[in-house]
Amino acid sequence: xxxxxxxxxxxxxxxxxxxxxxxxxxxxxxxxxxxxxxxxxxxxxxxxxxxxxxxxxxxxxxxxxxxxxxxxxxxxxxxxxxxxxxxxxxxxxxxxxxxxxxxxxxxxxxxxxxxx
Amino acid sequence: xxxxxxxxxxxxxxxxxxxxxxxxxxxxxxxxxxxxxxxxxxxxxxxxxxxxxxxxxxxxxxxxxxxxxxxxxxxxxxxxxxxxxxxxxxxxxxxxxxxxxxxxxxxxxxxxxxxxxx
Numbered sequence: 001x002x003x004x005x006x007x008x009x010x011x012x013x014x015x016x017x018x019x020x021x022x023x024x025x026x027x028x029x030x031x032x033x034x035x036x037x038x039x040x041x042x043x044x045x046x047x048x049x050x051x052x053x054x055x056x057x058x059x060x061x062x063x064x065x066x067x068x069x070x071x072x073x074x075x076x077x078x079x080x081x082x083x084x085x086x087x088x089x090x091x092x093x094x095x096x097x098x099x100x101x102x103x104x105x106x107x108x109x110x111x112x113x114x115x116x
Numbered sequence: 117x118x119x120x121x122x123x124x125x126x127x128x129x130x131x132x133x134x135x136x137x138x139x140x141x142x143x144x145x146x147x148x149x150x151x152x153x154x155x156x157x158x159x160x161x162x163x164x165x166x167x168x169x170x171x172x173x174x175x176x177x178x179x180x181x182x183x184x185x186x187x188x189x190x191x192x193x194x195x196x197x198x199x200x201x202x203x204x205x206x207x208x209x210x211x212x213x214x215x216x217x218x219x220x221x222x223x224x225x226x227x228x229x230x231x232x233x234x
Binding site for chain 2: 041043045055059093095107110112
């Protein structure tokens with residue numbers, strides 16, 4: 001079946017502009033995760049959704065970042081007033097309660113954000 | 117918080133040879149999962165192999181195997197008969213018990229870039 005998709009694949013934006021990143025999880029997956037991969041850094045966990053609810057938003061880097069999920073499916077990560085340090089690859093992953101209990105996360109191809 | 121350390125930023129291996137990528141982690145939990153992910157230039161994270169901490173037997177997937185040393189908190193990946201297509205970034209990841217705030221969020225190391233030479 002279809003995997004996790006993300007759009008856009010690449011986004012170049014000017015400093016100070018707002019951007020919206022989209023994630024379409026695998027159908028039926030109730031859990032959704034956003035990670036950020038910055039140059040020279042590993043992957044940093046940003047936020048987790050179970051259904052439409054995000055219990056804790058403290059992992060978001062600043063109050064310019066927000067995320068939502070609607071209908072238990074599509075999620076959007078919005079960055080307001082982008083800064084150059086926001087340049088990174090933003091990865092989305094989804095998982096379900098697999099029979100083996102490993103709750104494996106399936107990743108999308110990511111959105112590469114460049115702030116000029 | 118659990119930390120994952122990959123001490124080899126870059127590794128190189130000749131085609132058909134064997135290479136081992138290192139990973140250590142720090143945790144106070146007894147029940148957890150460890151993963152190795154491969155990230156080629158396409159950016160798509162691909163699960164290579166998983167290990168459940170309570171299983172003593174080392175996981176294997178075709179040419180990929182792990183050496184899991186729970187007491188030493190070490191989780192290395194061995195790639196046998198290396199192929200050109202194995203060239204990628206490899207990330208070691210830790211997943212602990214479910215957290216109400218972060219679910220099963222993964223803690224990643226900083227990655228090892230594997231170069232495969234003909």
